[in-house]
Amino acid sequence: MRVRTYDEIDPLAAFRLGVLTFGIAWDEAKVRRVRSHDRTYLEEFALYAEEHGRVLAQVVPRRLAVRTTSGVEEIGGLAAVCSHPAVWGRGFARRLIEATHDRFRELGMRVSALTTSRNIRGYGVYAKLGYVDLAPFRQAIRPVTRRKSPKGYRLRSARRSDLATIHRLYRAQTRRMLGWTERPERALEWAVIRNREYLDKYRIVMRDTNAVGYLRTRPHDGITMEEVVAPDVQDFRAAVALMEAKAEAGIATVNWITARSDAARFRRLGYTIDGPFPDTTMAVSLVKDIRTTDLPRRFGGTSGKFVQYPTDDF
Numbered sequence: 001m002r003v004r005t006y007d008e009i010d011p012l013a014a015f016r017l018g019v020l021t022f023g024i025a026w027d028e029a030k031v032r033r034v035r036s037h038d039r040t041y042l043e044e045f046a047l048y049a050e051e052h053g054r055v056l057a058q059v060v061p062r063r064l065a066v067r068t069t070s071g072v073e074e075i076g077g078l079a080a081v082c083s084h085p086a087v088w089g090r091g092f093a094r095r096l097i098e099a100t101h102d103r104f105r106e107l108g109m110r111v112s113a114l115t116t117s118r119n120i121r122g123y124g125v126y127a128k129l130g131y132v133d134l135a136p137f138r139q140a141i142r143p144v145t146r147r148k149s150p151k152g153y154r155l156r157s158a159r160r161s162d163l164a165t166i167h168r169l170y171r172a173q174t175r176r177m178l179g180w181t182e183r184p185e186r187a188l189e190w191a192v193i194r195n196r197e198y199l200d201k202y203r204i205v206m207r208d209t210n211a212v213g214y215l216r217t218r219p220h221d222g223i224t225m226e227e228v229v230a231p232d233v234q235d236f237r238a239a240v241a242l243m244e245a246k247a248e249a250g251i252a253t254v255n256w257i258t259a260r261s262d263a264a265r266f267r268r269l270g271y272t273i274d275g276p277f278p279d280t281t282m283a284v285s286l287v288k289d290i291r292t293t294d295l296p297r298r299f300g301g302t303s304g305k306f307v308q309y310p311t312d313d314f
Ligand SMILES: CC(C)(COP(=O)(O)OP(=O)(O)OC[C@H]1O[C@@H](n2cnc3c(N)ncnc32)[C@H](O)[C@@H]1OP(=O)(O)O)[C@@H](O)C(=O)NCCC(=O)NCCS
Pocket: 021, 022, 080, 081, 082, 083, 084, 087, 088, 089, 090, 091, 092, 093, 094, 095, 115, 116, 117, 120, 121, 122, 123, 124, 125, 128
């Protein structure tokens, strides 16, 4: 097996592998667009396992800034991991991930992380490679009766001119948390370059003429709200009430609650918190002086300070 970079293989082979395993893939033009902007991708863009000229597995390594109990650091992230179904169980994904870990070490990174589901084959593969869950991911629900919108507040769609405001609110809300608190200032701009419709799910919470919060909503996926970011608790309550007024089927649902403070805010509004549900972020240590078993503590998973909002899914 040889390890190749995106530029060393036929882009069509990468596309084929993506479609086969994820049902969707990026063509060369999209890869070019993304890698020319998004600073979280490495120079190689993606790594491939190749055998007898066949491209059999893929890893897209990322560089991600996080905050742990020892401060802000850059870690490795594994995205778009897949292997050809004809060779599953033959160690191609494992060997390619190990090669990616070596690359991360070369770059001075001490930890590798990934987001996955405990429901899929990959979970067992990552666990076998030593990865552990960092924190429970929870959901919340509450039956709602139609409410009046809180006075003085309204929601509006997000525009590109809101990106700086969204970032400011996110920074204020995550100031005392650990984990994915270091979203790059331009992350949403890069997401829009990846997908023009990306901002469609974002709403800005307005108190009179001031933007005091933002949230995401995906009603077509059964998710009333996620990433409800409003540093002031009154504004948070108002944002939730506005979304409850819109909830289909009289039940409001909240996805991806990771921080204990967010869970407490929803609980106080009458929500039942459930979980952990299958989504999870896992990590492994790449160096001798950090024990993998200590990573949940370092990332705030055991103290309730861990945060990862859906915008920071990778
Ligand atoms: C997830 C995926 C990449 C795994 O690929 P794979 O080629 O089967 O992985 P490997 O053969 O390298 O498996 C690594 C090891 O885990 C073992 N393993 C596989 N499934 C396992 C499971 N459910 N539990 C425990 N071990 C498992 C393998 O036997 C192998 O053992 P070895 O290291 O002793 O050789 C592949 O199934 C895939 O492409 N899935 C679709 C896309 C996807 O869901 N990607 C993950 C997104 S997060």
